[in-house]
Amino acid sequence: MGKDTPLTKVPSRILIIGHSNIGDVCCDLAVVNPLRNRFRQAHISFLTSPRANNIAEGYKGLDRVLTFDKYAQNRGLFVRLRLMRFLAREKFDLVVVLKSTLMHNFLGVPIVWNLRKYLGTALSEKHMHPIDIYLGFIPVISISNTYR
Numbered sequence: 001m002g003k004d005t006p007l008t009k010v011p012s013r014i015l016i017i018g019h020s021n022i023g024d025v026c027c028d029l030a031v032v033n034p035l036r037n038r039f040r041q042a043h044i045s046f047l048t049s050p051r052a053n054n055i056a057e058g059y060k061g062l063d064r065v066l067t068f069d070k071y072a073q074n075r076g077l078f079v080r081l082r083l084m085r086f087l088a089r090e091k092f093d094l095v096v097v098l099k100s101t102l103m104h105n106f107l108g109v110p111i112v113w114n115l116r117k118y119l120g121t122a123l124s125e126k127h128m129h130p131i132d133i134y135l136g137f138i139p140v141i142s143i144s145n146t147y148r
Helices: 022-038 053-057 077-089 115-119 130-144
Strands: 013-017 043-048 064-067 094-097 111-114
Touching: 013 022, 022 043, 022 053, 022 130, 043 053, 053 064, 094 115, 111 115, 115 130
Parallel strands: 013 043, 013 094, 043 064, 094 111
Antiparallel strands: none
């Protein structure tokens, strides 16, 4: 599970950790089709907030949408730990991290593709449209797999 772990097998379970705002989730969904094209048989899940889950649920490339509301009923450390335990039990092979979070570090997932590591900075500091960045990120990362 090292930093530069090569993709030695085709992932069968993929988790995308997306944003929570509707506009951001619309941009996040741009990574689904390249992932689906690359890993056709994979089960792809998307983690977002309740306010954006209807958009994600309507997207054809996703198999499952998971929701977490850090501002309402899901507030607090124990609820976050419960979510991470649930996600760890799902046994994802690959996590694609599109937002600033440390959650992926606690899931025991062998391969993590992290947008922030790829960019070397926050997405907001780039002067490009997020979809252009995402569409460049997935092909590069799926070949080199060096951004953990």
